[in-house]
Amino acid sequence: MLQVPRFLRPRALHVNGCTAFPPCRRASSRGGSSPPPWRPASTLDDWVDRPIRPISLRQLFFFGRTLTESRLLSSANYVRMELPTRIAHRLREMQRLPYVVVTNPHLSLVYELYYKSFENFRRMPVIRTVEENENFCKVIGESLREHMAVIPNLVMGVLECQELVSADTMDKFVQAMLRARISRRVIAEQHLALTETFNSPWHVPQPSSENEFVGEVLLRCNAKEIIERVGKFTQDICKSSAGADPMVPEIKIQGHINATFPYVLSHLEYIIGELLRNSVQAVMERYKDPSQPPPPIEVLICETPQHVVIRISDQGGGIPRDIMPFLWSFNKGPRSASRLENFRDVPTLAATMQEVRQLEAAEEKPSGKIRDSSLSTLASRAPDLRLGMGLPMSRVYAEYWAGGLELHSLEGYGVDAFLQISKLGNQNEQLTSRASIDAV
Secondary structure, eight states, X not given: OOOOOGGGSOOOXXXXXXXXXXXXXXXXXXXXXXXXXXXXXXXXXXXXXXXXXXXXXXXXXXXXXXXXXXXXXXXXXXXXXXXXXXXXXXXXXXXXXXXXXXXXXXXHHHHHHHHHHHHHHHTOOOOOSHHHHHHHHHHHXXXXXXXXXXXXXXXXXXXXXXXXXXXXXXHHHHHHHXXXXXXXXXXXXXXHHHHHHHXXXXXXXXXXXXXXXXXXXXXXXXXXXXXXXXXXXXXXXXXXXXXXXXXXOOEEEEEOTTOEEEEEHHHHHHHHHHHHHHHHHHHHHHOOOTTSOOOOEEEEEEEOSSEEXXXXXXXXXXXXXXXXXXXXXXXXXXTHHHHHHHHTTOXXXXXXXXXXXXXXXXXXXXXXXXXXXXXXXXXXXXXXXXXXXXXXXXXXXXXXXXOEEEEEEETTTEEEEEEEEESSOOSBOXXXXXXXXXXX
């Protein structure tokens, strides 16, 4: 457990059942300072004491396949109770950080965004009608848009505080925050998608086809099709910023090309996009001779009874030895200073793939469904804008649905990346345990 010197610990002030931290300087447009507002400590305690109810992909799509008004309202009330519960756990985790860390303006902004959402959701009454659900969806949508600033501010705050707390402790904190953020967006965006489906003129309360979406879940994700689509998108991004007539490596796909599985499409697109982006960039940087085509990036799909494994192999020279120990870290490594500067150029991140071209409405989107709150600036950044979080973020996404991501590097030759996906969709979302929350 992290031992914090007494002089670094926040001293909570208690008055009439309320709590507040001592005044600290806070970032604002006017450059002024103001103390944090006084808030009821007992209210947060009550929500932290409530258990989080994890779900599985199978539960998501079975619940939504036959969508009726009663099921829609049940979904709304599940989200109404689950969001403030999950946010309360994250607020308590931030309160356990040393005071000198919490007063960082970036982390302070994240804390205030979370508390605002917590207050909004915990005050929502029971949802009994479709009209009340429409108002609830507006609150969800506004919260999702506001929280687009969470990822860059969270990582910038952690990078700025890397000298104040051990790197391992901060990495665990960031991973827990991001995993919890994914969990909230999954249930929130799923409910928004179900509401959109219920309100659509073509909706009928009968089971969906297995080739369709149920909310945000694509029932039959075809690995080959997704790799081809995301690969073309990745090649175009790298080619557009590499000068005149660059040599872009071919992406070859082999193996069980008909493998399918249920998955949240934006999650899979993001992981595949980051892995292919790393491989394409590495090969293009190593093979610049226009007279010889670069070696292809080889993708092997392997289907087993319970899993689908995707191996992405490149000949980009491997990962430098000084970077390898910090491959999965959000806040340490020899390039953390340049990463911090690059993050200042990325004000908002949804950490999804579709966020990429939302401002280019006329262009084809990388996936079949488009959501305002989906994943994008992160994927559309210029190739030279290295944020250093693609791999650790991809691992968080992969492990969220009980999968995994591993890399094997042969320095001087290339990298093999192995992505394992649970094929059956029967594994619950992997949330941070209560014990680990209390240990931070």
